[in-house]
Amino acid sequence: MRTLLPFTKMHGLGNDFIVINALTKPFSLTPLQIRYLANRHTGIGCDQLLVVEPPTQPMVDFRYRIFNADGSEVQQCGNGARCFAKYVRDKNLTTKNLLHVETMAGIIHLHLRPDGNVTVNMGKPRFLPTEIPFQAEETALFYPLEVDDRVYQISVVSMGNPHAILIVDNVRDAPVQTLGAKIEQHPRFPERVNVGFMQILDKHQIRLRVFERGVGETFACGTGACAAVVAGQRAGLLNTSVIVQLHYGQLHIEWAVNDTATVSMSGPATCVFEGTIEL
Ligand SMILES: N[C@H](CCC[C@H](N)C(=O)O)C(=O)O
Numbered sequence: 070m071r072t073l074l075p076f077t078k079m080h081g082l083g084n085d086f087i088v089i090n091a092l093t094k095p096f097s098l099t100p101l102q103i104r105y106l107a108n109r110h111t112g113i114g115c116d117q118l119l120v121v122e123p124p125t126q127p128m129v130d131f132r133y134r135i136f137n138a139d140g141s142e143v144q145q146c147g148n149g150a151r152c153f154a155k156y157v158r159d160k161n162l163t164t165k166n167l168l169h170v171e172t173m174a175g176i177i178h179l180h181l182r183p184d185g186n187v188t189v190n191m192g193k194p195r196f197l198p199t200e201i202p203f204q205a206e207e208t209a210l211f212y213p214l215e216v217d218d219r220v221y222q223i224s225v226v227s228m229g230n231p232h233a234i235l236i237v238d239n240v241r242d243a244p245v246q247t248l249g250a251k252i253e254q255h256p257r258f259p260e261r262v263n264v265g266f267m268q269i270l271d272k273h274q275i276r277l278r279v280f281e282r283g284v285g286e287t288f289a290c291g292t293g294a295c296a297a298v299v300a301g302q303r304a305g306l307l308n309t310s311v312i313v314q315l316h317y318g319q320l321h322i323e324w325a326v327n328d329t330a331t332v333s334m335s336g337p338a339t340c341v342f343e344g345t346i347e348l
Contacts, residue, residue: 074348076106077156078113078341081148083288083317085341087115088156096120100140102348107138113346116284119149121157129176130168131157137283144174145229147291151187151338154179159340174229188335191292194299194324195227202231202260210304216251223252224300228332230282231258232296234265236306240276243268249280263290267297269306276314289315295332298322 077088087106089096098106098118106112115138122132133153135146153170157163158181168179178190198205203225205212211222214233224234233252237243243266252264261282268276277297279290294313301307302324313320320336
């Protein structure tokens with residue numbers, strides 16, 4: 070039997086989302102249905118589908134699930150977290166400005182600010198090969214990765230989801246579509262990986278392009294921005310507070326560069342339109 074699915078279309082700096090309210094009706098879309106909804110020609114179109122669910126543990130306000138355009142469920146989405154906060158506030162699903170939200174990667178804390186931006190405590194970054202689905206014998210700042218007989222130096226950081234970061238001279242000329250696609254599927258990443266191309270402008274600013282796991286290049290990647298800044302800071306190339314320049318604007322990332330510190334990400338969240346679609 071066909072049903073009508075209400076949804077909200079949102080984006081964070083051009084990283085776009087379909088948001089589904091599953092607080093009263095359990096979420097049950099299949100990967101095939103998610104791929105259909107995400108298709109920009111035959112569906113609604115999005116990079117990720119975000120699901121708002123009731124919490125499964127105490128002291129938490131909501132559960133937040135994330136599905137890539139290819140239908141894969143993933144651990145974390147930074148731009149989506151800001152849109153999630155705006156969504157539940159705008160829909161009067163909460164009156165709080167500080168929200169504790171559970172994800173597959175753990176609990177994150179969303180702060181809706183008076184200026185309309187949202188600051189998210191994205192948790193602690195992780196680097197050990199044992200913490201990231203990445204095949205390596207030792208822990209290092211940068212790892213050699215062979216792709217088509219060339220060796221690239223990558224920094225591997227998890228924000229709950231895996232990121233491989235490369236430093237490039239100029240993001241404009243970076244081979245994001247070709248090299249990004251090959252590293253995403255590289256055998257050393259058994260769960261695939263997001264691939265960030267970072268240009269360091271100075272110790273306080275970078276430019277970033279990201280080939281996202283399960284999507285392709287997106288206009289912005291929140292966890293990718295966090296991972297890139299952490300990689301740059303660990304290499305001594307960036308300070309604790311960094312502006313990340315993306316296609317449609319910037320994110321402010323802060324990390325105190327120590328093993329107990331969490332990463333803070335601040336930026337906008339935008340609602341585009343409401344709709345219903347027949348499934
Ligand atoms: N493609 C990512 C999930 C979405 C991350 C991104 N949209 C963000 O804002 O963090 C992954 O497969 O881990």
